Amino acid sequence: MHGDPLESKTLRDDFPTHSGFRTSIGQTLLPLAAAAGIPVLLIHGDTHLFRFDQPFSLNRSPIPNLSRLIVPGANDMRAVRVGVEPGSAQPWSVRLLQSRP
Numbered sequence: 001m002h003g004d005p006l007e008s009k010t011l012r013d014d015f016p017t018h019s020g021f022r023t024s025i026g027q028t029l030l031p032l033a034a035a036a037g038i039p040v041l042l043i044h045g046d047t048h049l050f051r052f053d054q055p056f057s058l059n060r061s062p063i064p065n066l067s068r069l070i071v072p073g074a075n076d077m078r079a080v081r082v083g084v085e086p087g088s089a090q091p092w093s094v095r096l097l098q099s100r101p
Contacts, residue, residue, distance in 0.1 A: 030058045033066040048073035052094045
């Protein structure tokens with residue numbers, strides 16, 4: 001997905017109240033991921049600052065199985081390699097690839 005779903009998030013919100021992703025992510029993905037307990041990876045761009053973290057919460061409780069990857073772009077056009085290790089506690093491996101001269 002392209003937009004940054006947490007762009008306008010405040011410290012007191014689980015999810016930004018004015019986000020266009022409130023229904024699809026805030027009211028759907030977050031509860032489903034929290035209930036499922038299996039690893040989920042959300043990949044997006046927009047802010048284009050490479051980041052791999054777990055910023056999501058539901059009812060002010062972290063959702064440790066839901067990870068976010070922000071891919072670079074705009075002025076930093078590089079690829080990200082994502083590996084998957086099924087059955088691992090942290091199944092995602094993420095590596096930013098360097099551009100070739």
